[in-house]
Amino acid sequence: MLNNTFIYSEVYKNIITSEAASMWLEQIDNYLDSLYEINNKSKEENLNLLFPSESAEVIKNQLKAQGINLEDIERVKNYLIGLKESLQNAKLITITLAVKPDDKLLNDIYTALEKVIGGDCALLEIKINKEILGGAEIIWKGQYFEHTLKKKVEEYFSI
Amino acid sequence: MIDFQTCLDQTKEIGFINSVNNTVISVSGLPHAKPNEIVLLETGDKGYILTLHRELCDVLLFTTNNIKVGIRVVRTNEVLSIPVSDQLLGKTINPFGKCMDPSVLLSEENSFNLIIDNQPLGIGDRKRITQTFETGVAIVDLILPLGQGQRELIIGDKKTGKTVFLQQIMLNQARKGTICIYVAIGKKQLSIKKIEEFMRNQKIVDNCVIVASTAEDAPGVIHMSPYAGMTIAEYFRKQGKNTLVIFDDLTTHAKYYRQVSLLIKRFPGRNAYPGDIFYVHARLLERAGNYLVNQNDGKTTECSITCFPVAETVQGDISGYIQTNLMSITDGHLYFDIDLFSKGRRPPVHPFLSVTRVGKQTQNLLRQTLNREILSFMSMYETMQKFTHFGTEISENIASILATGDRINYFFDHISFRVIPTDLQIFLFSLLWIDVWHDKGLEVMKQDMAKIIDSYNSDSSLRDEIKAMLDKCDSFNNLLGEIRGKPEEFYKKLNLT
Helix, strand or coil, X not given: CCCCCCCCHHHHCCCCEXXXXXXXXXXXXXXXXXXXXXXXXXXXXXXXXXXXHHHHHHHHHHHHHCCCCCCCHHHHHHHHHHHHHHHHCCEEEEEEECCCCCHHHHHHHHHHXXXXXXXXXXXXXXXXXXXXXXXXEXXXXXXXXXXXXXXXXXXXXXX | CCCHHXXXXXXXXXXXXXXXECCEEEEEECCCCCCCEEEEECCCCEEXXXXXXXXXXXXXXXXXXXXXXXXXXXXXXXXXXXXXXXXXXXXXXXXXXXXXXCCCCCCCCCCEEEECCCCCCCHHHECCCCCEECCCCHHHHHHCCEECCCECEEEECCCCCHHHXXXXXXXXXXHXXXXXXXXXXXXXXXXXXXXXXXXXXXXXXXXXXXXXEECCCCHHHHHHHHHHHHHHXXXXXXXXXXXXXXXXXXXXXXXXXXHHHHHCCCCECHHHCECCHHHHHHHHHCCCEEEEEECCCCCEEEEEXXXXXXXXXXXXXXCCHHHHHHHHHCCEEEEECHHHHHCCCCCCECCCCCEECCHHHXXXXXXXXHXXXXXXXXXXXXXXXXXXXXXXXXXXXXXXXXXXXXXXHHHHHHHCCCCCCHHHHHHHHHHHHCCCCCCCCHHHHHHHHHHHHHHHHHCHHHHHHHHHHHHXXXXXHHHHHHHXXXXXXHHHHHCCC
């Protein structure tokens, strides 16, 4: 799915849906605001406070991999702003399902779509519409794929 | 009738409205969108693609309904076309081919779709203009002759009688069997209704089509209306019928196109018009002309689309951007002077500020000499008139010239209210020129001319005699000699006072 040279590739593995991306964007904004605050806490403590533990670990590892010290405010800020822009500009795969998927199903869908999407960074936008009965409607880069149970029923039983 | 789901199933592409700016929307998605392609919104509204950007496309809507961001959009794989057939005759339609009167339904039998925005035919299909186009208005037919297939701009201020003049042309041409198409661009509904009533009252509605876009319509609809009118004209031309198209008016069309271009953030040029405003009008007007058409029986006939675009000026300023553009595209212009209008001249066509580039090649020798004679006399008359401002005494010669000039102006003003054939116009003018009404009042002249017109219309022998006389003469002087040499019986037939 992601180009291996893409510097945020490891981060994206933890963000699958557009909903998760919105939460990340909010957390990034809060952390960026806190970078220049003077308080008794270290930057690492702030990171652990403002991000969930898994996300905080991912960011710490990625900053370390890029050779960026957490105390180096400018470089951390540039990294996070880059991540924020990438998330805002990420392409969306809109999938309409009949029922709300659990995390495992989301991961399976994401993995299955990797081959279609290629090297682009993309996020899933999940919509729920009970009228389709089952299956999915997929919209990717303006292309529309309808594989819903409702359409199949209409096709098979229309006279 | 195409619907959203069908198009979605066929194209398998979808777009979403990103932003709405008046009647222009920007749509993301639709990866294979083409310029000028029709798109359909989920709400049932239509638009067409104006511009393609990397991630978005700008769509000009054909509706004034409120459109929300996020609405789905689908391609139709079609460009804008209009259903054409002979059913259109006698109807007032919108640029999509639907009747403005909802109670009138046009059947789809024998109708087929023609693309509205077509390329003009090349030089190989065209023929030199050789046939005269008779407007029925003396000042134009005698001084500023036009040809079949010519594009003549009608330019002047508001309320100078341009539409009345065009109505007279339609009346004359429709009676000869020409198909008349009147395109109302952004007009009031009342104005369109008046044109309809005129056609009905004069019983020419069966040879006419009105393509109307009102001021309440969306800018997209107004923008397409002249192209729709020209497409209908091309349909009738293909059938071998001469067609007359009137665009009333192209300055309004330019204003709406400017509005749309500014909304889609195209770079504004002179007077905030987009850079392609010339092309917008040129590609429309180039579709008119004189053509060779292949008929079904294998024969080739010559038929024409004659075009009268209208341009409005402000306080007589003909050096405006759109006005000069149109003057350079067309084959001449008729200038409606507000000063002449206020002096009571009808139509107030200024013979020296008007131009016809093509009409003179359609005239025979008689008309050419007549034309030269009138123009040189009118020029002398204008010069003489200036002397009268000084209040000096004028000689008999000058007084005679001024009196003749006044009679000629009176002739043009009062004859022009009636649509009369050019042969009769020439005959009447010749009578005036040989001073038949010298020392008689203008009212007497008017009454005599009315009697002659009635006699001409009712007496076929008089018609034939006049025609034979005109065909025999190859110059104006010869004609004057012929008329002077006519016996008393001839003048009795004319029933002069």
